[in-house]
Amino acid sequence: MSGFLLKGVSVVGGAPTDLVIRDGVISADKSGAEVIDAAGLVALPGLVDLHTHLREPGREDAETVETGSRAAALGGYTAVCAMANTSPVADTAGVVEQVWRLGREAGLVDVQPIGAVTVGLAGKQLAEVGAMATSAANVRIFSDDGFCVADPRLMRRALEYVKAFDGIIAQHAEEPRLTEGAQMHEGEVSTRLGLTGWPAVAEEAIIARDVLLAEHVGSRLHVCHVSTAGSVEVLRQAKARGVRVTAEVTPHHLLLTDELAASYDPVFKVNPPLRTSSDVAALREALVEGVIDVVATDHAPHAVEDKECEWAYARPGMLGLETALSIVISVLGERWDLIADRMSRTPARIAGLAGHGTDLAVGSPANLTLVDPSARRVVDPAELASRSRNTPYSGTTLPGRIVATFLRGEPTVLDGKAVK
Numbered sequence: 411m412s413g414f415l416l417k418g419v420s421v422v423g424g425a426p427t428d429l430v431i432r433d434g435v436i437s438a439d440k441s442g443a444e445v446i447d448a449a450g451l452v453a454l455p456g457l458v459d460l461h462t463h464l465r466e467p468g469r470e471d472a473e474t475v476e477t478g479s480r481a482a483a484l485g486g487y488t489a490v491c492a493m494a495n496t497s498p499v500a501d502t503a504g505v506v507e508q509v510w511r512l513g514r515e516a517g518l519v520d521v522q523p524i525g526a527v528t529v530g531l532a533g534k535q536l537a538e539v540g541a542m543a544t545s546a547a548n549v550r551i552f553s554d555d556g557f558c559v560a561d562p563r564l565m566r567r568a569l570e571y572v573k574a575f576d577g578i579i580a581q582h583a584e585e586p587r588l589t590e591g592a593q594m595h596e597g598e599v600s601t602r603l604g605l606t607g608w609p610a611v612a613e614e615a616i617i618a619r620d621v622l623l624a625e626h627v628g629s630r631l632h633v634c635h636v637s638t639a640g641s642v643e644v645l646r647q648a649k650a651r652g653v654r655v656t657a658e659v660t661p662h663h664l665l666l667t668d669e670l671a672a673s674y675d676p677v678f679k680v681n682p683p684l685r686t687s688s689d690v691a692a693l694r695e696a697l698v699e700g701v702i703d704v705v706a707t708d709h710a711p712h713a714v715e716d717k718e719c720e721w722a723y724a725r726p727g728m729l730g731l732e733t734a735l736s737i738v739i740s741v742l743g744e745r746w747d748l749i750a751d752r753m754s755r756t757p758a759r760i761a762g763l764a765g766h767g768t769d770l771a772v773g774s775p776a777n778l779t780l781v782d783p784s785a786r787r788v789v790d791p792a793e794l795a796s797r798s799r800n801t802p803y804s805g806t807t808l809p810g811r812i813v814a815t816f817l818r819g820e821p822t823v824l825d826g827k828a829v830k
C-alpha cells in the first residue's frame with residue numbers, strides 16, 4: 411500500500427474527482443493507494459496561519475510548539491508563523507532557530523518563526539534582524555506583536571532594514587498613549603460597563619502613519635489583526651495608491667462584538683478588543699473585496715490562572731487554530747475558492763512559504779486538508795489539542811469538520827484525529 415486515494419473529493423469546491431497523494435506530491439498514479447471515501451468532502455490547500463502564539467520557550471504551561479502544532483493540524487493548517495513574544499523573546503538567531511527546530515521535531519506543521527523587531531519587544535533598539543534573516547530559521551517577517559513599534563523613527567529604520575531582503579514588518583497597530591489602562595473597545599458598551607476604553611483611533615492612527623512610512627521607504631508592511639471600519643478605509647486608500655501593505659483579520663473579529671464584554675467573562679478579552687457590529691460588517695466586506703488580504707488566527711493560548719480571574723487582571727487573547735475554518739465558513743459561507751485564497755494561497759505568498767498554498771494539481775506538494783462541510787460540532791474545550799482552554803466558542807455549534815490533513819503527503823490528521 412502506498413499513498414492515499416481521495417475518492418470523489420471536491421477540490422476547492424469543484425466537481426467530484428479522485429485525488430492521489432503519493433511520495434509527498436499530488437500524483438496521477440492510483441495503483442495500490444489506500445482509498446478514502448471523500449464523497450461530499452472538500453479538499454483545500456493546507457491552511458497557513460500568519461499569526462500564531464506557540465508560547466515556547468517560556469510558557470510551556472500554556473502551549474508548546476508541539477501542542478500548538480497539533481492544534482494547527484487539527485484545524486487544517488500545514489504551516490504557521492510563530493510570534494516572537496516568547497520568554498526569552500525571539501529577538502536573536504538562537505531563539506528563532508530553537509523554535510524552528512522544535513517545529514521540525516514535532517513534524518505536524520511547518521513552523522516558521524517570526525522575529526522581534528526590537529530587543530525584548532521593548533521598542534528601544536532594533537533586534538538582530540539580519541542575523542535572524544540569515545539563520546537556519548530564514549526569518550522574513552518581523553513583529554513586536556503584543557506591543558506596537560510606537561517610535562516612528564525606529565519603525566522607519568526597521569522598514570529600511572528589511573527592505574534589503576524584501577522582508578516584512580508586521581505591525582501591532584496600537585498607539586500606546588491612547589490605550590493606557592484600556593480594557594475593551596471604547597464606545598457605548600464600555601461606558602455602560604464602566605471599563606476603560608481602547609479607542610478605534612489608536613489603531614487607525616498607527617496604520618495611517620505606517621502606510622505613509624512604508625510608502626516613503628518603499629518597503630513591505632503587514633498590519634496584524636485589523637479590527638475597525640476606519641482601519642479598513644485607511645488600508646483601502648493606501649492600496650489604491652500602490653503602497654506595499656497587506657493586512658489580516660482574525661476569525662473572532664469577523665464574528666464577535668463588544669457586547670460580549672457585558673458578561674465580564676475574560677474569555678472575551680482580547681487585543682485588539684472585540685468591536686461593534688458595524689466594524690464586523692466592514693471587516694467582512696473588506697475580506698471579501700481583498701482590502702484585507704488574509705484571515706490569521708492570533709491563536710493566543712493562556713493558562714487558567716491568567717484567564718479565569720477578574721476581567722481587569724486577565725491576559726488578553728483567545729484560542730483560534732482549532733475553530734478558525736469553522737468560523738470563516740459560518741461568516742463567508744461555503745465560498746471555497748475565497749476561503750482557499752484568504753486562508754492558504756495569500757498567507758503562503760506573503761510569508762514566502764514555498765510548497766504551501768499551491769494548487770492541488772499533479773506534481774504539486776501534497777499539503778492539503780480535507781473538510782466535511784456538512785458536519786456540525788459542539789465545541790468542548792476539554793477536547794481541544796491546545797494546552798490551554800480559552801476558547802470563546804465553548805458549547806457553540808459550529809459548521810464544518812477537518813477530516814484529514816496532509817503535510818508533504820504524510821497524514822497529520824486522519825478521521826478527525828491527530829496521527830501523533
Ligand SMILES: NC(=O)N[C@@H](CC(=O)O)C(=O)O
Pocket residue numbers: 463495555556557582679680681682708710711725726727728
Ligand atoms: N492578541 C492578544 O490578545 N494577545 C496576544 C498579544 C497581544 O496582541 O496582546 C498574546 O500573546 O496573548
